[in-house]
Amino acid sequence: MAALTSAPALAQSPSSGGQASSDQTTFVQVGQLLAEPERGIVQRDKTLVIRGNQVVEIREGFVGEGRIVDLRDSFVLPGLIDSHVHLTSQQNPNGRLEEVTQSNAEQAFVGARYARRTLMAGFTTVADLGGSNESVFALRDAIRRGDVPGPRVIASGSAVSVHGGHGDINGYREDVMHILSPESVCSGVDDCMRAVRTQVRAGADIIKITATGGVLSNTAAGLAQQFSDEELGSIVAAGHRMGRQVTAHAHGADGINSFLRAGGDSIEHGTFLDDESIRLMRREGVWLVPTLLAGDFVARIASSPDNFFTPAQSAKALEVGPRMVDMARRAHEGGVRIAFGTDTGVSAHGDNAQEFALLVRAGLSPLEAIQAATAGAAQHLRITGEAGRIATGMPADLIAVSGDPLSDVTELERVRFVMKAGVIYRED
Structure with a gap:
């Protein structure tokens, strides 16, 4: 589901102690994005720019170079x-x-x-x-x-x-x-x-x-x-x-x-x-x-x-x-x-x-x-500044599933990608 296209040396991994390198930038390309669930708006064809443990930008379309995570066929929402x-x-x-x-x-x-x-x-x-x-x-x-x-x-x-x-x-x-x-x-x-x-x-x-x-x-x-x-x-x-x-x-x-x-x-x-x-x-x-x-x-x-x-x-x-x-x-x-x-x-x-x-x-x-x-x-x-949405300046906590959980909520029982604070922990 998620294809990581980058050089072999990946600093962000659970075995590295769960700390994202502060100078590393990751581009997460997303097909469907529910970034702010309280608004209920699903966006399409976005790229999340993640530097260290934070989301620093949400761009239109599929962009990026170097470390790219391909979730173009996935539905992405906050952790x-x-x-x-x-x-x-x-x-x-x-x-x-x-x-x-x-x-x-x-x-x-x-x-x-x-x-x-x-x-x-x-x-x-x-x-x-x-x-x-x-x-x-x-x-x-x-x-x-x-x-x-x-x-x-x-x-x-x-x-x-x-x-x-x-x-x-x-x-x-x-x-x-x-x-x-x-x-x-x-x-x-x-x-x-x-x-x-x-x-x-x-x-x-x-x-x-x-x-x-x-x-x-x-x-x-x-x-x-x-x-x-x-x-x-x-x-x-x-x-x-x-x-x-x-x-x-x-x-x-x-x-x-x-x-x-x-x-x-x-x-x-x-x-x-x-x-x-x-x-x-x-x-x-x-x-x-x-x-x-x-x-x-x-x-x-x-x-x-x-x-x-x-x-x-x-x-x-x-x-x-x-x-x-x-x-x-x-x-x-x-x-x-x-x-x-x-x-x-x-x-x-x-x-x-x-x-x-x-x-x-x-x-x-x-x-x-x-x-x-x-x-x-x-x-x-009381942690709205730390969790619950995907936005510029927020910790990069996000998950992905294959189907649309707004149509079938049990899709969330089959999470296939997990990132917490910029570190990828699961990538099926």
């Missing part, structure tokens, strides 16, 4: 953004055992494998929302330095969670749980402020909290609100004072609405949101990250003969999974802003783009689904 992943793990039958056998260093190496897989699937930016501080932040920083290939990572580290609730350690011996429980677990207003500040000190780019119970915590504690209103208020206020946006894992409507009234910035999942939730989200401009792929995955596992979930997990998976597409449909019809996010790590890394078809099933057009994974996600994560 995709997944607003909710867990790079350092993946659900599997041994998942509960891995929690107590893998070191933080091992998890970071596992994360390096999954980060590369995510990048090769066309996702050049992700938000990692939940994992051990040491492993997640080390992985983020290694990718940033160019030590390992992967998407740009915005990381929360450990979620701020209530003792015994979703995000805490559950279902093991008491002494094991005491050792593994993260510092970000808290109870009471003052302790919850401490947990937020501890996460910021550890290196969190964003604060993720678990406002309600969750499907995969091994406890029959339900899916409703777990923090008190006062605790939620203290968490949001502490995060904002420290210059961090605060996003909430939230299924039950009571937890969703309490978090929104506390001034929270975005909702992850949103399974049982109600009319009040939609009204509050519209009024405050809050983003919803629906994670439909996670719902689809857990429902399939829980109902299969090879189900490896515990009874508590299975019951919640069968309650939540089938509801999520309808939830996203109601939110979309209600005018809620939607950012693309998958909760990958629940489902398999590299399958992230399967979320697009589920969003379309929920009523989004293919263009709206693409906007959610580009300009919308960039706005949600």
Whole structure:
């Protein structure tokens, strides 16, 4: 598909440490270009001039000399953004055992494998929302330095969670749980402020909290609100004072609405949101990250003969999974802003783009689904100067597919070319 016509000595390659040579110019010739998805305009026969890690010009026609990438038969769009992943793990039958056998260093190496897989699937930016501080932040920083290939990572580290609730350690011996429980677990207003500040000190780019119970915590504690209103208020206020946006894992409507009234910035999942939730989200401009792929995955596992979930997990998976597409449909019809996010790590890394078809099933057009994974996600994560569009002065993050994803959004499951910050990582 993509023909690279240049001299053999190519400085830009994953093996070179992921750093584009600042004096090297690449001409990417593009047949169809969706440079700014928020505008929805497909341009034809363009050449992207890339110097170092930036787009420096978009020219009419097919031009260039020296290092030319031929994507004249392809559809090119910005690198995709997944607003909710867990790079350092993946659900599997041994998942509960891995929690107590893998070191933080091992998890970071596992994360390096999954980060590369995510990048090769066309996702050049992700938000990692939940994992051990040491492993997640080390992985983020290694990718940033160019030590390992992967998407740009915005990381929360450990979620701020209530003792015994979703995000805490559950279902093991008491002494094991005491050792593994993260510092970000808290109870009471003052302790919850401490947990937020501890996460910021550890290196969190964003604060993720678990406002309600969750499907995969091994406890029959339900899916409703777990923090008190006062605790939620203290968490949001502490995060904002420290210059961090605060996003909430939230299924039950009571937890969703309490978090929104506390001034929270975005909702992850949103399974049982109600009319009040939609009204509050519209009024405050809050983003919803629906994670439909996670719902689809857990429902399939829980109902299969090879189900490896515990009874508590299975019951919640069968309650939540089938509801999520309808939830996203109601939110979309209600005018809620939607950012693309998958909760990958629940489902398999590299399958992230399967979320697009589920969003379309929920009523989004293919263009709206693409906007959610580009300009919308960039706005949600406050990185509009770094990702979400192809424009002069922006990092050269772009992907290519053979067909037209505006006609068939599943084309994005078959990405064949990936460039991140001027470096070519995939070229089928």
